[in-house]
Amino acid sequence: MDKYLENLLSPHERTELCSSVLPALLDSISNIADSLREAHHVSLAGTTNAFGDGQLNVDILAEDILRAALKKCPAVMTMSSEEDPVERSAGESEKSLSEQYTIAFDPLDGSSIIAPNWTVGTIIGIWDGPSALNQNPSTKQIAAVLGVYGPRTTAIVALNLPNGERHCIEIGIGKPESMNHEIIRPEVQLAEPPFKTRYFAPANLRCAAENGRYMDLITHFVSNKYTLRYSGGLVPDVVHALVKGHGVYVSPVTTESDAKLRRLYELFPIALVIEAAGGKTVDPANGEDILARSVAHCDERAGLICGTTEEVDRIKKALLGL
Amino acid sequence: MDKYLENLLSPHERTELCSSVLPALLDSISNIADSLREAHHVSLAGTTNAFGDGQLNVDILAEDILRAALKKCPAVMTMSSEEDPVERSAGESEKSLSEQYTIAFDPLDGSSIIAPNWTVGTIIGIWDGPSALNQNPSTKQIAAVLGVYGPRTTAIVALNLPNGERHCIEIGIGKPESMNHEIIRPEVQLAEPPFKTRYFAPANLRCAAENGRYMDLITHFVSNKYTLRYSGGLVPDVVHALVKGHGVYVSPVTTESDAKLRRLYELFPIALVIEAAGGKTVDPANGEDILARSVAHCDERAGLICGTTEEVDRIKKALLGL
Numbered sequence: 001m002d003k004y005l006e007n008l009l010s011p012h013e014r015t016e017l018c019s020s021v022l023p024a025l026l027d028s029i030s031n032i033a034d035s036l037r038e039a040h041h042v043s044l045a046g047t048t049n050a051f052g053d054g055q056l057n058v059d060i061l062a063e064d065i066l067r068a069a070l071k072k073c074p075a076v077m078t079m080s081s082e083e084d085p086v087e088r089s090a091g092e093s094e095k096s097l098s099e100q101y102t103i104a105f106d107p108l109d110g111s112s113i114i115a116p117n118w119t120v121g122t123i124i125g126i127w128d129g130p131s132a133l134n135q136n137p138s139t140k141q142i143a144a145v146l147g148v149y150g151p152r153t154t155a156i157v158a159l160n161l162p163n164g165e166r167h168c169i170e171i172g173i174g175k176p177e178s179m180n181h182e183i184i185r186p187e188v189q190l191a192e193p194p195f196k197t198r199y200f201a202p203a204n205l206r207c208a209a210e211n212g213r214y215m216d217l218i219t220h221f222v223s224n225k226y227t228l229r230y231s232g233g234l235v236p237d238v239v240h241a242l243v244k245g246h247g248v249y250v251s252p253v254t255t256e257s258d259a260k261l262r263r264l265y266e267l268f269p270i271a272l273v274i275e276a277a278g279g280k281t282v283d284p285a286n287g288e289d290i291l292a293r294s295v296a297h298c299d300e301r302a303g304l305i306c307g308t309t310e311e312v313d314r315i316k317k318a319l320l321g322l
Numbered sequence: 323m324d325k326y327l328e329n330l331l332s333p334h335e336r337t338e339l340c341s342s343v344l345p346a347l348l349d350s351i352s353n354i355a356d357s358l359r360e361a362h363h364v365s366l367a368g369t370t371n372a373f374g375d376g377q378l379n380v381d382i383l384a385e386d387i388l389r390a391a392l393k394k395c396p397a398v399m400t401m402s403s404e405e406d407p408v409e410r411s412a413g414e415s416e417k418s419l420s421e422q423y424t425i426a427f428d429p430l431d432g433s434s435i436i437a438p439n440w441t442v443g444t445i446i447g448i449w450d451g452p453s454a455l456n457q458n459p460s461t462k463q464i465a466a467v468l469g470v471y472g473p474r475t476t477a478i479v480a481l482n483l484p485n486g487e488r489h490c491i492e493i494g495i496g497k498p499e500s501m502n503h504e505i506i507r508p509e510v511q512l513a514e515p516p517f518k519t520r521y522f523a524p525a526n527l528r529c530a531a532e533n534g535r536y537m538d539l540i541t542h543f544v545s546n547k548y549t550l551r552y553s554g555g556l557v558p559d560v561v562h563a564l565v566k567g568h569g570v571y572v573s574p575v576t577t578e579s580d581a582k583l584r585r586l587y588e589l590f591p592i593a594l595v596i597e598a599a600g601g602k603t604v605d606p607a608n609g610e611d612i613l614a615r616s617v618a619h620c621d622e623r624a625g626l627i628c629g630t631t632e633e634v635d636r637i638k639k640a641l642l643g644l
Binding site (some may be wrong): 244 | 353358359362363435436437438471476494504528530540544546547550552565566
């Protein structure tokens with residue numbers, strides 16, 4: 001795996017990214033997987049009352065593993081996360097290095113499906129420079145990593161190279177003690193139609209009760225015999241499309257239902273992954289590309305339409321008339 | 323854990339079940355989990371062409387682990403599985419034992435979601451006597467076990483005692499080398515309404531394109547703001563309801579869409595689990611209780627409505643007018 005990433009990154013002065021930051025993130029994903037595997041007490045959190053507590057413990061566990069690993073990377077200047085949404089100095093970074101990165105992450109996404117033991121994930125964006133705020137995501141977010149905790153542990157790495165090339169790679173994560181991660185698919189690409197079956201993942205479905213356009217869209221999916229796959233976890237839902245080679249995820253926003261997805265910790269990394277795989281990600285509020293707009297604050301939010309380009313364009317039209 | 327099961331089973335002459343068969347099954351689940359964790363090559367099966375092969379390998383792996391473990395249990399007379407749907411002698415059983423069991427299992431359920439690394443499961447029914455065919459499921463299927471392979475490994479064990487008592491237990495599965503399984507919840511019970519939110523899992527949703535009643539039911543769920551959770555894996559979908567304490571799973575059957583779920587390997591064990599947790603399971607073709615009817619052949623199939631009793635009754639009425 002190391003060799004493959006090195007070949008992609010070596011012409012672009014990303015030595016620290018390749019030799020330190022990405023390995024630290026993949027090893028963290030391995031360690032988070034190992035900790036989750038032992039965290040049987042989370043199952044106790046099945047009831048609504050107890051859930052807050054259990055969720056918090058596992059979130060903090062993942063947060064701590066990531067922060068501890070990133071602190072050891074000399075090129076990491078700044079960190080912020082969904083659990084602590086403020087950009088803070090990583091502390092021990094070497095300011096003399098030519099590479100300086102900011103890491104923005106959601107340590108454990110999918111809290112509602114942790115208790116039933118469904119697949120959950122980690123979402124990480126890597127930014128060039130000492131801050132992710134007021135930066136152009138399409139050029140300054142130079143990599144993204146998704147950790148997928150299911151029967152196996154896998155990761156999706158997206159690279160956004162200075163020459164405009166984008167790569168999406170699926171990696172099988174090794175055991176924490178060995179860390180021998182292996183490339184499963186060197187170039188993840190969403191396929192072109194025709195498709196034998198079409199997948200759809202309708203998030204925030206309750207929106208459809210008050211939004212006729214979303215309801216019509218759901219009816220369209222059903223009438224056209226799309227296959228439903230919706231876990232309610234952003235990482236497994238997006239990775240499903242990447243592994244199957246096609247599919248679409250829709251999380252609309254209505255006046256009655258607020259946008260829930262954080263741009264910095266969820267949307268930007270997901271968008272880079274999907275675009276690197278040849279797909280599209282747009283804001284359902286206005287049809288704008290997710291990566292076309294920077295954030296001024298860590299907690300800005302939006303909805304999401306993402307996946308196979310042809311489907312995203314159709315859904316954009318259906319929801320917005322654009 | 324051993325003590326808890328022993329206390330429940332000791333008055334009922336189930337010594338072998340308690341000391342040999344259930345431990346063998348739980349240890350097998352631990353071993354299957356361990357093997358799945360290493361099976362990164364399954365990810366290669368993301369494409370339609372390659373999928374058949376990858377799926378087969380993992381299925382056979384799980385099948386082999388279960389058969390090898392069960393062969394060592396003196397009270398196991400007969401085995402059959404979704405991979406080899408014929409009742410065969412287990413070989414080395416001791417016919418002099420007062421306990422004689424038949425094991426019917428689906429070694430790895432959820433083949434379509436293995437490649438994207440979503441939670442999958444094992445489904446096992448344990449029957450009193452040398453065959454499960456032409457036996458009354460509600461008395462002769464004396465236990466069921468679901469293995470859940472996600473970020474953790476968990477199991478649901480349902481016991482159907484001769485005195486009519488039924489118990490549903492959630493177990494945290496330990497590492498293969500240690501096998502120290504622990505009780506997570508000694509009595510899993512579906513709650514009574516009211517619910518803060520209601521969950522629905524609509525399987526075989528393409529049916530709704532040709533079945534107005536199913537389409538109306540979907541519209542009912544959406545209009546009433548139910549929360550959608552549908553992975554497409556029977557085990558995770560059912561376990562979601564058990565862990566959340568409520569929810570409903572619907573897999574209808576129409577003239578255009580055949581019944582897909584095997585009664586012996588899927589429906590009977592799932593039905594025992596759900597009923598032991600205080601829920602209900604009915605056949606969407608006629609509203610009959612799933613456990614009310616025996617099978618003459620290993621591969622008889624049906625649809626399924628299961629979960630919270632109040633919801634199952636409402637859906638039965640909506641789909642059948644009963």
